[in-house]
Amino acid sequence: MAALGGSGLAAALLVTATACLTSGCSTLGYYAQAVSGHLAIVRAARPVADWVADPATPPALKQRLELSQQMRDFAVQKVGLPDNASYRRYADLGRPAAVWNVVAAPELGLRLKTWCFVVVGCVGYRGYFDEAAAEALGAELRAEGWDVAVYPVPAYSTLGALPGSWFADPLLNTFIRQPDGELARLIFHELAHQVAFAKGDTLFNESFATAVERIGATRWLATHADAAALAADARRDQRRADFRRLVMRYRGELEVLYASPASEADKRAGKARVLQAMRDDYAELKRTRWDGYAGYDRWFEHANNASIGVLSAYNDAAPAFERLFEREGRDFARFYAEVRRLAAASRAERRAALGIDDAAAPGGKDEPR
Template sequence: MRRAARIAAILAASSLLIGALALGALCLGAGCSSVGYYAQSVRGHLDLVQRARPVAELVADEATPAALRERLALAQRLRRFAVDELQLPDTRSYRRYADLRRPAAVWNVVAAPELSLQLKTWCFAVVGCVGYRGYYDRAAADAMARQLREQGWEVLVYPVPAYSTLGKLEWLGGDPLLSTFVGWPEGELARLLFHELAHHVVYVDDDTAFNESFATAVERIGGARWLERHAGDAARAEYAALDARRRQFRALTLAARRELEAVYASDRPDDAKRAAKAELFARLRADHERLKRDAWGGFAGYDAWFARANNAALGVQAAYTEFAPAFERLFERSGGDFARFYAEVRRLADLPKAERHATLRAIP
């Protein structure tokens, strides 16, 4: 994914590091089949942590490039805004910086059946079930993707610029700023940091849609406030262009997702469903080309997504945005008060999953 699309993928991959660090040794003793996966998670995160240096030290170092120094300073202003004005937790995260020397923090693997948008899930101790597997090594992610395709799944491998350890690894210094996203446009960097810190407020096992939609709502609300109150005209204009394309992209893919869901839920024979699916994806790609030509001035940032579009690609989008509008309405009903809003979100988190989702859907 290019810069404008990757923001939809924030948080992903290695939240299961939390469980891996605690349970990796136990799995070794018990012959756990996931031990290799846990091991790569532990190694990958520890490598990331070991690369990190305090931001204050880098800013004071004359050898630090001026452009990086400016971005690190911006990130610290954003972090302070998140605490002071969005009332997000004042943790140790994002006070250090790591140059990963690779294009992504991790690569996520997601999979869906041929005639469904329901993502395959993997379950792990401590963090519950999630609809992805995250890998620090691209080759390992591709190997898992090949295995899944051989089993008949539709698969997507995509880069993730950042992930959250949910405030559980503060003893390791929390989550650092990374070279994979620190250079993003100001509005995009703001949204990413606010999204990640929102996961420190509440996280529910086995409910990706709830967790990601909540964080997406916080990033939208917080990002808009930052741009309005603290950004310059150039940053606001840059963000407006990025966000306009993002909204059009989401509208286009949401319509396709809804149409596909109806096809898959129908009583048509499977061959008829396959034919309708092929027609819909062909139309989706044609609609993108028209949008790219007529409204985006040839902007190619979404080309890779449409080239690889499949059930898995549409399924993972739903996980990040399904309930975001409901959370935004809940924020308005809370009088724009973040403390009241977060208290309501925690109350929802305590409900059984079905009741939690029904309550969100019923918010006017």
């Protein structure tokens, strides 16, 4: 499964935390963990060239690092992404994820709960550098009656908000060994967050980055992958598409159920039936199309309104951005200029330009929920 993006809060939280230290903030503890977690990653990072030159670096890691730099150059030269220090350094964190995200949705609804921050506005997740802290928040939210998902994120973006190597996103052990196509997608996705950012609009930001990763990875693979690698990537992409279609079909059933005049008890029973039917269809999909591939088992085991809602945020508007890329003549400079214009526009103008139904958009309006 492709990474569900990363926390785009790090650089903004660094800025906000500074203000909190002088003016006081009720969420200072959260900001502090974001700052310390990010700086710990940056301190652990060394230039890729140093890792490659170090005789103690395993040959397999050297190969992945060298490949990552080819992808990084490709991102600049062929995908029009920023040419800066991001992904020119590498760190081994000694853990399986960069951050853990917490998302929540009502028991009988699909709109994500949002948290609001001074710089980035309201977002439909909260990211932690410590898994235990993320699980603790998840437990609190469950006790309040929310559907909750806590999931590992291999990478995050600082949005290019601050200059200098201290704020350049490094390559990490959490994703460097992913298959070639997945590694390219992740690098292109995270760099896309540095191109444009709409305050408080997770759907816009993540769907844009998803569109860029798809376009960029297709171009990378077409020029750098052999037949076997292309076939393997096509199988992964087909499974990803099958997964999204299956989940979105059942999301539609849940939306109808939650909007119905049925009693809460009947909605709860209906929700259980829908989720079980989705799991049954997934088991059939694995058997008939995926040759038993089990990479999505954990997702379906824990599927709820929150996990379905966050999947929507990263994918729902991606086709609209792909169409925009086509309308701009497949010219990245024109495409990015238009996306930046929309990012600076009102939410209503963004939705209208992209043909998105705001009422159905995950996360809702830019206000706390």
